[in-house]
Amino acid sequence: xxxxxxxxxxxxxxxxxxxxxxxxxxxxxxxxxxxxxxxxxxxxxxxxxxxxxxxxxxxxxxxxxxxxxxxxxxxxxxxxxxxxxxxxxxxxxxxxxxxxxxxxxxxxxxxxxxxxxxxxxxxxxxxxxxxxxxxxxxxxxxxxxxxxxxxxxxxxxxxxxxxxxxxxxxxxxxxxxxxxxxxxxxxxxxxxxxxxxxxxxxxxxxxxxxxxxxxxxxxxxxxxxxxxxxxxxxxxxxxxxxxxxxxxxxxxxxxxxxxxxxxxxxxxxxxxxxxxxxxxxxxxxxxxxxxxxxxxxxxxxxxxxxxxxxxxxxxxxxxxxxx
Amino acid sequence: xxxxxxxxxxxxxxxxxxxxxxxxxxxxxxxxxxxxxxxxxxxxxxxxxxxxxxxxxxxxxxxxxxxxxxxxxxxxxxxxxxxxxxxxxxxxxxxxxxxxxxxxxxxxxxxxxxxxxxxxxxxxxxxxxxxxxxxxxxxxxxxxxxxxxxxxxxxxxxxxxxxxxxxxxxxxxxxxxxxxxxxxxxxxxxxxxxxxxxxxxxxxxxxxxxxxxxxxxxxxxxxxxxxxxxxxxxxxxxxxxxxxxxxxxxxxxxxxxxxxxxxxxxxxxxxxxxxxxxxxxxxxxxxxxxxxxxxxxxxxxxxxxxxxxxxxxxxxxxxxxxx
Numbered sequence: 001x002x003x004x005x006x007x008x009x010x011x012x013x014x015x016x017x018x019x020x021x022x023x024x025x026x027x028x029x030x031x032x033x034x035x036x037x038x039x040x041x042x043x044x045x046x047x048x049x050x051x052x053x054x055x056x057x058x059x060x061x062x063x064x065x066x067x068x069x070x071x072x073x074x075x076x077x078x079x080x081x082x083x084x085x086x087x088x089x090x091x092x093x094x095x096x097x098x099x100x101x102x103x104x105x106x107x108x109x110x111x112x113x114x115x116x117x118x119x120x121x122x123x124x125x126x127x128x129x130x131x132x133x134x135x136x137x138x139x140x141x142x143x144x145x146x147x148x149x150x151x152x153x154x155x156x157x158x159x160x161x162x163x164x165x166x167x168x169x170x171x172x173x174x175x176x177x178x179x180x181x182x183x184x185x186x187x188x189x190x191x192x193x194x195x196x197x198x199x200x201x202x203x204x205x206x207x208x209x210x211x212x213x214x215x216x217x218x219x220x221x222x223x224x225x226x227x228x229x230x231x232x233x234x235x236x237x238x239x240x241x242x243x244x245x246x247x248x249x250x251x252x253x254x255x256x257x258x259x260x261x262x263x264x265x266x267x268x269x270x271x272x273x274x275x276x277x278x279x280x281x282x283x284x285x286x287x288x289x290x291x292x293x294x295x296x297x298x299x300x301x302x303x304x305x306x307x308x309x310x311x312x313x314x315x316x317x318x319x320x321x322x323x
Numbered sequence: 324x325x326x327x328x329x330x331x332x333x334x335x336x337x338x339x340x341x342x343x344x345x346x347x348x349x350x351x352x353x354x355x356x357x358x359x360x361x362x363x364x365x366x367x368x369x370x371x372x373x374x375x376x377x378x379x380x381x382x383x384x385x386x387x388x389x390x391x392x393x394x395x396x397x398x399x400x401x402x403x404x405x406x407x408x409x410x411x412x413x414x415x416x417x418x419x420x421x422x423x424x425x426x427x428x429x430x431x432x433x434x435x436x437x438x439x440x441x442x443x444x445x446x447x448x449x450x451x452x453x454x455x456x457x458x459x460x461x462x463x464x465x466x467x468x469x470x471x472x473x474x475x476x477x478x479x480x481x482x483x484x485x486x487x488x489x490x491x492x493x494x495x496x497x498x499x500x501x502x503x504x505x506x507x508x509x510x511x512x513x514x515x516x517x518x519x520x521x522x523x524x525x526x527x528x529x530x531x532x533x534x535x536x537x538x539x540x541x542x543x544x545x546x547x548x549x550x551x552x553x554x555x556x557x558x559x560x561x562x563x564x565x566x567x568x569x570x571x572x573x574x575x576x577x578x579x580x581x582x583x584x585x586x587x588x589x590x591x592x593x594x595x596x597x598x599x600x601x602x603x604x605x606x607x608x609x610x611x612x613x614x615x616x617x618x619x620x621x622x623x624x625x626x627x628x629x630x631x632x633x634x635x636x637x638x639x640x641x642x643x644x645x646x
Contacts, residue, residue, distance in 0.1 A: 041636045048634030136635070266629070273625035273635065278612050280639035285608045289601050302596035306589070311371030312459070312596065313364045316603035323646070 009039040015046045018145040026145050033137035052143035058152045058168030060161050065176035066200040069239040071153045077245045086142035086150040087119045090164050136276050162190050170255050174198045177206030196251045202236035332362040338369045341468040349468050356460035375466035381475045381491030383484050388499035389523040392562040394476045400568045409465035409473040410442040413487050459599050485513050493578050497521045500529030519574050525559035
């Protein structure tokens with residue numbers, strides 16, 4: 001399946017079918033934006049003029065806190081409200097993600113026969129930066145396909161996970177007692193970007209302590225100390241029994257109202273679009289460098305660095321100047 | 324300590340002291356190249372004209388195979404040969420690396436009082452691509468400081484670890500029985516880039532099977548099937564008892580001879596310098612984008628993407644064109 005085969009993709013009818021809630025067309029479009037195929041730009045162009053109204057909610061947290069269970073409980077609650085729900089399960093940190101994501105998918109089988117739910121796993125496949133480009137495009141596909149809410153669930157709480165979760169309008173940090181997650185989360189900076197805290201497994205010992213730790217950290221100030229600023233609420237859940245999910249939905253709705261009221265939603269979406277444009281522009285520059293890679297000029301510069309005639313920073317400046 | 328303080332770093336005497344085997348000066352120079360300080364370029368320029376003769380050996384492998392023990396055994400063997408040895412322990416995958424690297428450092432305490440050994444831990448601190456720039460510069464510092472051999476030890480076998488290990492002249496993959504590492508390693512592509520295989524814990528059950536698996540994979544061909552090509556030797560070690568370390572040193576010396584004889588060493592160093600130049604050039608472009616980030620043009624482009632007036636790919640092309 002070379003370039004010729006990829007070119008035969010007829011994007012317009014595919015987009016039309018996706019907008020008519022055809023799950024296979026949605027899946028095909030996401031595959032196209034994931035694979036960096038020649039059709040990617042055509043898909044992006046076709047989707048650009050179809051901004052939808054999807055609310056995008058990111059869920060992150062350490063392994064074991066019950067992210068998938070919380071996601072699944074949210075899907076059930078939103079479905080009972082007749083919403084169409086998309087789920088992107090993203091593992092940015094590992095090329096060996098098959099296992100974990102397969103586990104998530106198995107747990108999500110509750111929804112396997114529900115036409116109103118679309119679930120997709122995305123892994124990095126070792127391409128650093130690949131997900132940073134692919135996830136926003138996958139979001140656009142689901143948005144254009146008319147999903148009311150899209151949940152982005154990430155595995156782990158590393159920097160890459162925080163970045164992925166931040167692609168959402170609202171970011172939820174899921175914590176649970178007994179895992180020392182508060183500290184881990186603080187290290188990765190996720191406490192700062194979370195809009196809603198969920199203390200899951202709230203029926204277990206230690207849940208009160210997690211809530212107290214969060215309140216204490218909030219009391220230390222930071223960005224939430226200004227008047228009119230959003231103060232992330234703390235919601236207790238037992239997601240496996242659907243307890244607290246109504247409270248979580250209420251907190252999410254309240255955050256959305258706040259964002260719309262003060263212009264924060266537009267500000268966030270603009271900042272994300274700017275970051276996405278920059279990221280794609282860097283990819284374009286990388287391609288141009290790749291075109292000169294192996295060229296006589298770069299080989300000569302590399303030889304000069306190896307032989308000590310110049311340093312790599314000076315050589316890099318010359319390469320940029322030659323663009 | 325702002326820009327003014329950083330500017331007071333007097334690089335030339337620092338380089339002079341590092342070349343006179345002053346460990347504190349070496350440590351200070353590595354901190355400078357790690358921190359992306361204004362002095363970084365000055366250090367790079369001062370080091371460029373001092374290409375040393377350090378042999379660089381990368382060690383990678385899954386957690387638990389005994390990489391640190393193998394590194395430590397190699398250090399002992401090289402020290403008994405009166406070589407000065409540098410060790411860079413690198414964890415590219417996690418911002419939470421303190422624990423693992425601290426563990427390594429504790430194990431390396433055998434060498435803590437030996438002036439001929441310099442050990443340094445480097446972690447990504449959440450900066451994607453940061454290590455890709457910092458590790459080559461740290462290598463240059465150790466090279467200029469006159470170390471005979473530098474060992475780069477990475478944690479794990481992910482794509483980033485493979486890239487770091489590939490900065491070496493010779494890449495060693497450490498395996499051990501009972502961990503299923505063969506499969507993991509194959510996924511990450513490390514089997515393809517390794518020049519020497521070490522089967523550590525060779526006194527345990529299953530070691531013969533690991534050797535057989537490696538031989539079978541080698542028999543399947545690939546890059547090593549050409550006449551005159553390097554066929555990675557398989558060395559059995561029990562690093563905790565220094566067994567097999569002489570064989571490992573012999574295999575490393577043989578690989579070095581082969582590389583020098585056929586021009587592979589120069590080819591590898593040139594390819595690494597070219598990749599480093601490209602990486603630094605991309606960083607420079609990123610800085611230029613950052614300068615326009617928040618500018619009226621980018622904000623306007625982001626708004627047009629949010630509102631569906633254009634797609635991010637077209638906007639990115641316009642941004643590159645505006646450079």
